[in-house]
Amino acid sequence: xxxxxxxxxxxxxxxxxxxxxxxxxxxxxxxxxxxxxxxxxxxxxxxxxxxxxxxxxxxxxxxxxxxxxxxxxxxxxxxxxxxxxxxxxxxxxxxxxxxxxxxxxxxxxxxxxxxxxxxxxxxxxxxxxxxxxxxxxxxxxxxxxxxxxxxxxxxxxxxxxxxxxxxxxxxxxxxxxxxxxxxxxxxxxxxxxxxxxxxxxxxxxxxxxxxxxxxxxxxxxxxxxxxxxxxxxxxxxxxxxxxxxxxxxxxxxxxxxxxxxxxxxxxxxxxxxxxxxx
Numbered sequence: 001x002x003x004x005x006x007x008x009x010x011x012x013x014x015x016x017x018x019x020x021x022x023x024x025x026x027x028x029x030x031x032x033x034x035x036x037x038x039x040x041x042x043x044x045x046x047x048x049x050x051x052x053x054x055x056x057x058x059x060x061x062x063x064x065x066x067x068x069x070x071x072x073x074x075x076x077x078x079x080x081x082x083x084x085x086x087x088x089x090x091x092x093x094x095x096x097x098x099x100x101x102x103x104x105x106x107x108x109x110x111x112x113x114x115x116x117x118x119x120x121x122x123x124x125x126x127x128x129x130x131x132x133x134x135x136x137x138x139x140x141x142x143x144x145x146x147x148x149x150x151x152x153x154x155x156x157x158x159x160x161x162x163x164x165x166x167x168x169x170x171x172x173x174x175x176x177x178x179x180x181x182x183x184x185x186x187x188x189x190x191x192x193x194x195x196x197x198x199x200x201x202x203x204x205x206x207x208x209x210x211x212x213x214x215x216x217x218x219x220x221x222x223x224x225x226x227x228x229x230x231x232x233x234x235x236x237x238x239x240x241x242x243x244x245x246x247x248x249x250x251x252x253x254x255x256x257x258x259x260x261x262x263x264x265x266x267x268x269x270x271x272x273x274x275x276x277x278x
């Protein structure tokens with residue numbers, strides 16, 4: 001009986017070690033982070049999300065991931081299914097992080113300073129790579145502003161910075177950086193899916209070069225989506241136009257700007273009567 005009990009304890013220990021160990025509260029996570037001088041990893045998820053469940057499976061079943069995260073981070077799971085706790089909400093607001101989707105991999109230093117986030121690929125390789133990038137300003141998302149301010153105008157940096165500005169809800173800065181992205185973009189790639197994805201993911205205004213390219217090349221705006229989204233490419237342009245038309249100052253626009261938008265409304269077949277928006 002004694003040996004059975006010991007075997008049970010060993011098995012429990014092995015299973016526990018093969019999972020990322022999450023702290024019961026944010027307060028406890030940062031308390032341990034300070035004590036152990038480690039950054040904090042936060043799994044921002046929704047318990048009703050299938051992709052989040054896949055992330056959870058990887059964190060619970062991949063021995064390499066669990067060993068790395070348990071050794072190098074203090075870990076915490078933040079469930080956005082209902083309302084966040086006051087402490088969880090305060091952390092995100094303080095860091096100016098506003099997420100509209102899950103899951104997100106989040107990384108903070110021990111003093112609650114934001115380091116990095118990723119909401120893209122959910123795979124073992126990606127989860128490991130994001131952890132390794134998180135503490136290096138050359139690669140993490142909190143270092144993007146410094147790279148931009150230092151003159152980095154590579155497409156990779158500008159695109160990533162645009163995504164960060166969307167999360168920060170900094171519309172004015174996003175407007176400038178997304179235009180810089182267009183000006184740095186290879187013109188031979190404008191008719192491609194790469195250009196369409198930039199339009200879809202980071203362009204929010206009609207006076208952006210990507211919007212202007214595609215509104216004037218509607219015949220090329222096709223074949224980039226598939227499955228249930230097939231033939232919906234034009235909806236990205238419509239969404240940008242309708243968002244701007246919903247602004248409270250629309251009735252005070254100049255006649256020239258109103259006529260410009262009436263042209264968009266007609267061209268995109270949003271309405272047979274453009275005047276209803278003004």
